[in-house]
Amino acid sequence: MTSIEKLSLDDDIPPPPAGTIFVDEKVGVDTQTAGSSAESPVKTAAFALYAFPAAPAYYLKRAEDSPFAPITASALKKAKKGAEGLAKKIKAAEELRVKKEADDARKLEEAKKIVIRNDPSLPAAKSIKIRQATANREIRVKVSGWVHRLRVQKGLAFLVLRDGSGFIQCILSGDLANAYSTLTLTLESTVVIYGIIHPLPEGKIAPGNHELVVDYYDVFGLAPGGDNAISNKVQEGADLSLLLDNRHLVLRGETFAGIFKVRAALLRSFRRVYEEFGITEVTPPCMVQTQVEGGSTLFALKYYGEDAFLTQSSQLYLETCLPALGDVFCVQESFRAERSHTRRHLSEYTHVEAELAFLSFDDLLTHIETLITKTIEYVFEDKEIAEILHKLNPGFVAPTLPFRRMTYESALEWLNEHNVPNEDGEKFKFGDDIAEAAERKMTDDIGEPILLTRFPVEIKSFYMQKCANDRRVTESVDVLMPNVGEIVGGSMRIFDEAELVAGFKRENIDPEPYYWYSDQRKYGTCPHGGYGLGTERILAWLCDRFTVRDCSLYPRFTGRCKP
Numbered sequence: 038m039t040s041i042e043k044l045s046l047d048d049d050i051p052p053p054p055a056g057t058i059f060v061d062e063k064v065g066v067d068t069q070t071a072g073s074s075a076e077s078p079v080k081t082a083a084f085a086l087y088a089f090p091a092a093p094a095y096y097l098k099r100a101e102d103s104p105f106a107p108i109t110a111s112a113l114k115k116a117k118k119g120a121e122g123l124a125k126k127i128k129a130a131e132e133l134r135v136k137k138e139a140d141d142a143r144k145l146e147e148a149k150k151i152v153i154r155n156d157p158s159l160p161a162a163k164s165i166k167i168r169q170a171t172a173n174r175e176i177r178v179k180v181s182g183w184v185h186r187l188r189v190q191k192g193l194a195f196l197v198l199r200d201g202s203g204f205i206q207c208i209l210s211g212d213l214a215n216a217y218s219t220l221t222l223t224l225e226s227t228v229v230i231y232g233i234i235h236p237l238p239e240g241k242i243a244p245g246n247h248e249l250v251v252d253y254y255d256v257f258g259l260a261p262g263g264d265n266a267i268s269n270k271v272q273e274g275a276d277l278s279l280l281l282d283n284r285h286l287v288l289r290g291e292t293f294a295g296i297f298k299v300r301a302a303l304l305r306s307f308r309r310v311y312e313e314f315g316i317t318e319v320t321p322p323c324m325v326q327t328q329v330e331g332g333s334t335l336f337a338l339k340y341y342g343e344d345a346f347l348t349q350s351s352q353l354y355l356e357t358c359l360p361a362l363g364d365v366f367c368v369q370e371s372f373r374a375e376r377s378h379t380r381r382h383l384s385e386y387t388h389v390e391a392e393l394a395f396l397s398f399d400d401l402l403t404h405i406e407t408l409i410t411k412t413i414e415y416v417f418e419d420k421e422i423a424e425i426l427h428k429l430n431p432g433f434v435a436p437t438l439p440f441r442r443m444t445y446e447s448a449l450e451w452l453n454e455h456n457v458p459n460e461d462g463e464k465f466k467f468g469d470d471i472a473e474a475a476e477r478k479m480t481d482d483i484g485e486p487i488l489l490t491r492f493p494v495e496i497k498s499f500y501m502q503k504c505a506n507d508r509r510v511t512e513s514v515d516v517l518m519p520n521v522g523e524i525v526g527g528s529m530r531i532f533d534e535a536e537l538v539a540g541f542k543r544e545n546i547d548p549e550p551y552y553w554y555s556d557q558r559k560y561g562t563c564p565h566g567g568y569g570l571g572t573e574r575i576l577a578w579l580c581d582r583f584t585v586r587d588c589s590l591y592p593r594f595t596g597r598c599k600p
Contacts, residue, residue: 059105066080192215296582317358324347368387373386381522429581499537512529
């Protein structure tokens with residue numbers, strides 16, 4: 038039934054003719070695209086008369102529960118006055134716009150006459166990065182970068198320059214502010230700026246507490262303006278797919294640039310801790326012919342006619358290094374062909390992995406929690422990074438030792454006591470995998486880091502050592518953090534050859550391609566263990582990001598392999 042048919046059911050109101058304009062003062066919108074139906078009315082009768090002067094009729098709805106009714110003579114008279122006033126207002130606005138455009142065009146023409154030159158009588162400029170600005174105040178400097186913010190007003194221009202090492206406010210005055218190149222300058226243009234850096238007067242605020250007073254600048258690359266301006270390409274709140282397509286531009290924002298500065302500091306800090314522990318860095322291969330975490334998540338490829346895969350983990354190779362190099366670690370890309378669309382899964386991620394010889398399971402747990410706490414401590418030692426983190430995650434509280442220890446069976450008890458069901462909607466029972474949602478619920482409710490230990494043999498990998506006092510479970514651990522869940526997975530490794538062969542058999546894995554791995558149990562076996570840490574996950578926890586995709590430079594996940 039059409040809107041007109043609905044209205045004609047009321048005997049007191051004649052059916053509106055075709056082309057009627059509908060007015061609803063409660064929910065209408067005064068635009069040229071509204072008014073043609075009761076479902077899309079304009080807001081005011083004055084606008085209806087102004088925008089649609091040839092309409093055959095105007096129907097008005099004043100209250101939410103009242104019907105549309107033909108506009109009365111008195112309302113029509115009032116609307117005509119309003120329409121005349123609206124026409125005058127719009128005409129005046131258009132005249133003002135035309136005048137402004139003419140004034141702007143005149144100013145631009147006048148600006149073209151201004152010639153800005155690098156004054157040869159001035160001292161030679163010292164080329165610096167913005168991070169060096171404080172140490173180079175009160176001398177003439179040359180700084181190159183991108184226009185991050187820009188405000189041009191009569192006789193003055195304020196420009197915030199970004200070069201990746203920091204931000205600095207630049208002040209242009211006189212001819213520099215009025216020049217054509219300044220009036221047409223756009224965000225993300227690259228410029229080379231000359232001038233002197235002065236401390237800010239008391240009460241003023243700017244990055245670094247100083248500003249660069251410019252005496253000359255040159256535009257190296259002018260970025261697009263108008264519809265193609267960067268502010269139109271990557272607007273805040275835009276469709277996520279569009280933002281991912283334009284990731285190369287999104288990265289220029291302060292939030293994402295900050296995340297990746299924190300990422301660099303995090304990896305530096307990991308290496309610093311490993312150095313203190315005396316652990317050697319190695320670089321295992323990414324193209325492999327064996328699996329670590331199950332065949333269903335392998336990315337297959339052809340390697341000179343042979344079957345090969347992208348590595349899921351460097352663990353097996355790290356184990357082979359123990360007899361030669363002692364304890365080892367790597368920072369390496371790992372690949373998982375998981376069709377998971379959760380906020381903590383990626384198809385490619387940066388894996389921090391380590392293998393340690395001659396230790397117990399308790400030693401391994403202590404090592405992991407110490408690594409995490411010391412790394413976070415070192416991240417916050419960097420004042421620039423600490424400031425970025427304070428903006429990204431103002432409520433962050435660094436973890437302290439020791440972490441809470443909880444067994445798998447204790448976790449099942451907690452989940453059942455708190456009425457958190459398993460994936461089948463039932464109570465948890467021994468052998469169930471704890472899915473992400475349940476794990477996150479428990480971790481967030483407890484609100485502190487958890488070392489979740491002793492998982493059943495059936496749900497863990499073939500290489501994990503069984504507990505001596507309960508052969509149903511393994512000497513395994515997941516580190517769980519509030520707001521992100523699992524960030525580390527580790528275990529003691531099987532060191533007995535016969536037990537490893539049994540693990541291969543249990544998982545239906547052909548042991549032949551693993552001859553080099555099995556040899557570790559022949560040529561001087563030893564108790565050993567290790568772990569893998571997801572860089573993007575710990576970053577999501579550290580930077581308070583909803584998804585790990587924010588913590589990967591160019592995230593790869595199901596359906597996304599560009600740009």
